[in-house]
Amino acid sequence: MTTETVILGIETSCDETAAAVVVNGRKVLSNVIASQVETHRQFGGVVPEIAARKHLENISFIVEEALKQANLTLSDINGIAVSNGPGLVGALLVGLSYAKSLAFARRIPLLGVHHIYSHICANYLNEENFWEPPFICLVVSGGHTHLLDVQDYHNCNILGRTRDDAAGEAFDKVGRTLGLPYPGGPEIDKLSKIGDSLAISFPKTVFKDSLDFSFSGLKSAVLQYLHKNKGQDIDVSNVAASFQQSVIDVLVSNTLKACEQKGITKVALAGGVAANGGLRESMYLACANKGLSLNLPSIVYCTDNAAMVASGGYYHYIGGRVDSYNLNAYPNMDI
DSSP: OTTOOEEEEEEOSSSEEEEEEEETTTEEEEEEEEEOHHHHHTTTSOOHHHHHHHHHHHHHHHHHHHHHHHTOOGGGOSEEEEEEESSOHHHHHHHHHHHHHHHHHHTOOEEEEEHHHHHHHGGGOOSSSOOOSSEEEEEEOSSOEEEEEEOSSSOEEEEEEBSSSOHHHHHHHHHHHTTOOSSHHHHHHHHHTTSOTTSSOOOOOOOTTOOOBOOHHHHHHHHHHHHHTTTSOOOHHHHHHHHHHHHHHHHHHHHHHHHHHHTOOEEEEESGGGGOHHHHHHHHHHHHHHTOEEEOOOGGGTSSOSHHHHHHHHHHHHTTOOBOTTOOOOTTOOO
């Protein structure tokens, strides 16, 4: 593989223990994920200490399996990419410590990758559709809602971000309020398919001179609606559909505004909420109406995974950015 750069990616920023092997930032040879959803469901959310313990139990086996599925050994690896923030600090440290150990023992370059940047790189994991910058990227997940101007493979600027709850966080909190199992986002998306998105008029926060987002008011409005109508026959599917549509409308609207302001005609989605069927359809229709190109990552690359980390590590590697063994975890690291 003298003409190829092979990167091993490791991801433990939250509750997925993942490892992947990716060639030249685009060709995925393996992508192994151990989810902890069932473990945390009984608590209604991720318990950081439990997540870190599960990562410790799983990481060696997951990395070994990723190499096995790729039919490679560590001798074939050119770089080890690992998420080092933002995320849960205990969880991050498990992956980072493991990656450091491998890199030190085998003298393989260590590549720390920002979690949000790696989500952007999920858009490159398609050899058939060679997606490349510049483009506007909407990163929406349980912990982040960012609107980014991706200028090239190494640089991007924040155009807008949430001022309170992330979109995915709002989905999970509203899902819990509606009595839905954790995580609430996928459950709300399912209900929205049978509900009426126009049944209830929930607020949509739009800032006059900013592309920032805010979902706390919407979340409160749903709670107030449920309290006001307590004891009555509430159609949960209508509540879910109306709430979801309010979130989607703001996400799509701000993305289109960003394209207009920057004169960019390409849009990409990223993050766990990018797997939401309603968002994918609405963004597709909006972009088609405006004559904009849209890239939607495969569902498996929307939620936390190591293939996107390996892709991000590849672009750091070819750009000459290699980290020392002093690399630390930063739970609140900005992009």
